[in-house]
Amino acid sequence: xxxxxxxxxxxxxxxxxxxxxxxxxxxxxxxxxxxxxxxxxxxxxxxxxxxxxxxxxxxxxxxxxxxxxxxxxxxxxxxxxxxxxxxxxxxxxxxxxxxxxxxxxxxxxxxxxxxxxxxxxxxxxxxxxxxxxxxxxxxxxxxxxxxxxxxxxxxxxxxxxxxxxxxxxxxxxxxxxxxxxxxxxxxxxxxxxxxxxxxxxxxxxxxxxxxxxxxxxxxxxxxxxxxxxxxxxxxxxxxxxxxxxxxxxxxxxxxxxxxxxxxxxxxxxxxxxxxxxxxxxxxxxxxxxxxxxxxxxxxxxxxxxxxxxxxxxxxxxxxxxxxxxxxxxxxxxxxxxxxxxxxxxxxxxxxxxxxxxxxxxxxxxxxxxxxxxxxxxxxxxxxxxxxxxxxxxxxxxxxxxxxxxxxxxxxxxxxxxxxxxxxxxxxxxxxxxxxxxxxxxxxxxxxxxxxxxxxxxxxxxxxxxxxxxxxxxxxxxxxxxxxxxx
Amino acid sequence: xxxxxxxxxxxxxxxxxxxxxxxxxxxxxxxxxxxxxxxxxxxxxxxxxxxxxxxxxxxxxxxxxxxxxxxxxxxxxxxxxxxxxxxxxxxxxxxxxxxxxxxxxxxxxxxxxxxxxxxxxxxxxxxxxxxxxxxxxxxxxxxxxxxxxxxxxxxxxxxxxxxxxxxxxxxxxxxxxxxxxxxxxxxxxxxxxxxxxxxxxxxxxxxxxxxxxxxxxxxxxxxxxxxxxxxxxxxxxxxxxxxxxxxxxxxxxxxxxxxxxxxxx
Ligand SMILES: Nc1ncnc2c1ncn2[C@@H]1O[C@H](COP(=O)(O)OP(=O)(O)O)[C@@H](O)[C@H]1O
Ligand SMILES: [Mg+2]
Numbered sequence: 086x087x088x089x090x091x092x093x094x095x096x097x098x099x100x101x102x103x104x105x106x107x108x109x110x111x112x113x114x115x116x117x118x119x120x121x122x123x124x125x126x127x128x129x130x131x132x133x134x135x136x137x138x139x140x141x142x143x144x145x146x147x148x149x150x151x152x153x154x155x156x157x158x159x160x161x162x163x164x165x166x167x168x169x170x171x172x173x174x175x176x177x178x179x180x181x182x183x184x185x186x187x188x189x190x191x192x193x194x195x196x197x198x199x200x201x202x203x204x205x206x207x208x209x210x211x212x213x214x215x216x217x218x219x220x221x222x223x224x225x226x227x228x229x230x231x232x233x234x235x236x237x238x239x240x241x242x243x244x245x246x247x248x249x250x251x252x253x254x255x256x257x258x259x260x261x262x263x264x265x266x267x268x269x270x271x272x273x274x275x276x277x278x279x280x281x282x283x284x285x286x287x288x289x290x291x292x293x294x295x296x297x298x299x300x301x302x303x304x305x306x307x308x309x310x311x312x313x314x315x316x317x318x319x320x321x322x323x324x325x326x327x328x329x330x331x332x333x334x335x336x337x338x339x340x341x342x343x344x345x346x347x348x349x350x351x352x353x354x355x356x357x358x359x360x361x362x363x364x365x366x367x368x369x370x371x372x373x374x375x376x377x378x379x380x381x382x383x384x385x386x387x388x389x390x391x392x393x394x395x396x397x398x399x400x401x402x403x404x405x406x407x408x409x410x411x412x413x414x415x416x417x418x419x420x421x422x423x424x425x426x427x428x429x430x431x432x433x434x435x436x437x438x439x440x441x442x443x444x445x446x447x448x449x450x451x452x453x454x455x456x457x458x459x460x461x462x463x464x465x466x467x468x469x470x471x472x473x474x475x476x477x478x479x480x481x482x483x484x485x486x487x488x489x490x491x492x493x494x495x496x497x498x499x500x501x502x503x504x505x506x507x508x509x510x511x512x513x514x515x516x517x518x519x520x521x522x523x524x525x526x527x528x529x530x531x532x533x534x535x536x537x538x539x540x541x542x543x544x545x546x547x548x549x550x551x552x553x554x555x556x557x558x559x560x561x562x563x564x565x566x567x568x569x570x571x
Numbered sequence: 572x573x574x575x576x577x578x579x580x581x582x583x584x585x586x587x588x589x590x591x592x593x594x595x596x597x598x599x600x601x602x603x604x605x606x607x608x609x610x611x612x613x614x615x616x617x618x619x620x621x622x623x624x625x626x627x628x629x630x631x632x633x634x635x636x637x638x639x640x641x642x643x644x645x646x647x648x649x650x651x652x653x654x655x656x657x658x659x660x661x662x663x664x665x666x667x668x669x670x671x672x673x674x675x676x677x678x679x680x681x682x683x684x685x686x687x688x689x690x691x692x693x694x695x696x697x698x699x700x701x702x703x704x705x706x707x708x709x710x711x712x713x714x715x716x717x718x719x720x721x722x723x724x725x726x727x728x729x730x731x732x733x734x735x736x737x738x739x740x741x742x743x744x745x746x747x748x749x750x751x752x753x754x755x756x757x758x759x760x761x762x763x764x765x766x767x768x769x770x771x772x773x774x775x776x777x778x779x780x781x782x783x784x785x786x787x788x789x790x791x792x793x794x795x796x797x798x799x800x801x802x803x804x805x806x807x808x809x810x811x812x813x814x815x816x817x818x819x820x821x822x823x824x825x826x827x828x829x830x831x832x833x834x835x836x
Contacts, residue, residue: 372642452679456742458640460692460749461669470691475682
C-alpha cells in the first residue's frame with residue numbers, strides 16, 4: 086500500500102471516527118444534548134482525531150526511519166572503503182534506489198514479470214538498457230553489487246511497507262476504539278479537541294523558527310568546512326576577489342561588501358526621500374479621491390518582478406547614465422554601474438517605504454493633529470514637528486527593512502551593476518555584491534568541496550549577519566525613540 | 572439675591588469679545604448648527620451645555636476656524652472677534668488660532684518633552700527672540716497652568732509620561748503659551764478624575780482674569796461652578812443664553828428647564 090492510499094484510508098477512518106464518536110455521545114446522552122459536557126460535534130471531532138493523528142504520526146516516523154535502516158542493512162554489499170566518504174555513500178545509495186525503483190516500474194509497466202525481476206543478473210541482462218526501455222535512465226552501467234543491493238532494497242522495502250501498513254491501520258483502529266470507549270456523557274471532549282487545535286497552532290509557529298535554525302546550521306557547517314580549506318581571516322579582510330578554478334583563488338570579502346553597501350546606499354538615497362515624501366503627500370495632503378488612485382498605482386511597482394526592473398536597468402537607465410553623465414564627465418564608459426543598479430533598486434523600494442510610512446502616519450492619532458492646528462501651526466509645521474516625530478520609530482523600521490531588502494537584491498545588481506568585484510569610489514564603475522557572487526559561485530557543474538564553491542556559504546552567513554544586525558539595530562532605534570501616545 | 576444682582580451687573584458691564592450672528596454649519600448635507608447668535612464677553616467664563624450631538628463642539632470649532640480642517644464642513648454667518656470678521660478672506664486661520672487657543676476633550680500632549688510641548692506654539696509663531704525669552708514663556712505658561720511646581724525638575728521628560736490631569740494642564744499651558752486672547756475648551760475634564768477635575772476648574776477660574784474662556788461641558792455642576800454665562804444648545808439650536816445663575820435657577824425656555832432637571836439629555 087502506498088503512503089497516499091494509507092493516508093486516504095486514515096482519512097476515511099477519521100470520518101468513521103467522527104460519526105461513531107458523535108453517535109456514541111448522543112446515545113450516552115439519551116437524546117438530550119444538555120446532559121453532555123460538550124456539543125456532540127466535539128465528540129465527533131475527538132473520534133476523528135484519535136483515528137487519524139496517532140496513526141499519521143506513526144506513519145511519518147516509520148517513513149523517516151525505514152530508508153535509514155535499510156541503508157544500514159545494505160552497507161554489507163559494498164567494500165568498506167566505498168562507504169568511507171560521505172559524498173560517495175550518498176551517490177551509491179542514490180544509484181541503488183534508482184535501480185530498485187527502475188525495476189519496480191518495469192514490473193508495473195509489464196516489461197518484466199515479478200519473477201524475471203528477481204532473476205535479473207548482470208551476466209545475462211543489460212540492466213541499464215532494460216531500464217531505459219521503461220524510461221528510467223541510469224548514468225552508468227549497473228555493477229553487480231549495485232544490482233544485488235537494489236534487489237535486497239526492493240525486498241526490504243516491500244516487507245517494510247507491509248509492516249508499515251499493518252501497524253498504521255492497527256494503531257488507527259486501536260485509538261479509535263479507545264476513543265469510543267471513553268466517550269461518556271461527562272467526557273470533556275471539547276477540552277481535548279481544543280488542546281489538539283492548540284498543538285497544531287504551536288506546531289505551525291515552530292515550523293518557521295525551526296526552518297530558520299536549520300538554514301543557519303547548514304550554512305554554518307558549510308562555512309566551517311570552508312574555513313578549513315581557506316584561511317578565514319583572508320576571507321574577511323582580503324582586498325581581492327579573484328576566484329579561479331585551478332585553485333589559488335583569492336576570496337576576499339571586502340570588495341563584495343563594499344559593492345553591496347555602495348549600491349544599497351545609492352538605493353536608499355533614492356528611496357528614502359522619495360518614499361517618505363510620497364507618504365507625506367498621500368497621508369496628509371492628498372484628497373481621498375487622489376489617494377484612492379495614487380496609492381494602488383504606486384503599489385503596483387512592488388508587484389513587478391525584479392527581473393523586469395533588471396531589464397529596465399540594463400536597457401534604459403544604464404545607457405542613459407552612460408551617455409548623459411558618465412561619458413561626458415569622463416567618469417566611466419560602462420552602462421553597468423553602481424549608480425544604475427542603485428537607482429533602480431531605489432525605485433523598487435519606494436512603494437515599500439511609502440506604503441509603510443503612510444500606514445504609520447495614518448496611525449498617528451487625529452488628536453495630535455488637532456492639537457497642533459489648534460495652536461496655529463500650518464500643515465507642514467504639523468507634519469514636520471508632530472507627525473513625523475511621532476511616526477519616527479515606525480519610519481526608521483520601514484527604512485531599515487527596505488535597506489535589508491536592498492542588500493539582499495540580486496537580479497537588478499546582476500543586470501545593472503555587472504559582476505566585477507572592485508574596491509572603487511567611482512559610482513559609475515561596474516561593481517558587484519555579495520548576493521550576485523553567491524549565485525555565480527554556485528552556478529556551473531561544481532562539486533561542493535572546493536573553497537570556490539563553499540565560499541558561497543560563508544558569503545551567505547555574512548549576508549545573514551548583516552541583515553540580522555540591521556534588524557537588531559532597527560529594533561533598538563525603535564525602542565529608543567518609541568514615544569507613547571494613546 | 573443682592574450679591575447675584577451685583578455680579579450680574581459686573582458681567583454685563585464687560586466688553587464683548589466675540590459676536591456671532593446667524594451662524595450655520597453644515598457637514599455635507601447635515602445641518603448641524605442652525606442660526607446661532609451669541610455674544611461672548613471678555614474676562615468671563617462662558618459655558619456651552621446641551622445633550623450630546625447638539626452642536627456645542629461644532630460651534631466652538633467655528634470660533635477658531637478649526638472646522639476648516641474638516642473637509643466636509645461648511646460655515647455660514649458672521650463671527651467677529653473684536654469687531655473683525657474672522658471668516659474674512661484676509662484673515663489667516665493659522666494666525667487666528669494663535670489668538671484663539673484651544674484645549675481638547677482628551678489630553679493630547681505631543682510625544683515631545685514637557686518643555687517642547689509648551690515651546691511649540693511660541694517657536695512656530697516666533698514669539699521668543701532668545702532662548703532665555705523662550706524659557707521665560709515656558710515657565711510663565713506652566714505657572715499660569717498651575718503645573719510649574721510639579722514639572723520644573725523634569726522639563727526634559729516626555730509630556731506623555733504625566734498623569735491625565737497633568738497632561739490636560741500641560742495642554743492648557745501649551746495653549747496659553749501662544750498668548751491667546753480667547754481660550755476654547757472642549758470638555759476639558761471629561762477624561763479626568765475628580766481631583767484633577769477640581770484642579771482644572773480652579774485653574775479655569777484664574778484664567779478668566781487674562782482671557783475670555785469658552786468651555787463646553789457635559790456636567791451641569793461644572794457649568795454652574797465655573798461659568799458666569801451659559802448657553803444651552805439643543806438639536807443644533809441655541810435655545811437659551813444668559814447669566815449662569817439665571818439659566819440654572821429660572822430658565823425661560825421649557826427645554827432648558829427639562830435639561831437642567833434631567834428630563835432630556
Ligand atoms: N466631522 C464631522 N463630520 C460629520 N458630522 C459631524 C462631524 N462633527 C460633528 N458632526 C455632527 O454634527 C452634530 C454636532 O456634533 P458636535 O458638535 O460634535 O456635538 P456635541 O454637542 O456633542 O459636541 C452631530 O450630529 C455630529 O454627528
Ligand atoms: Mg463635543
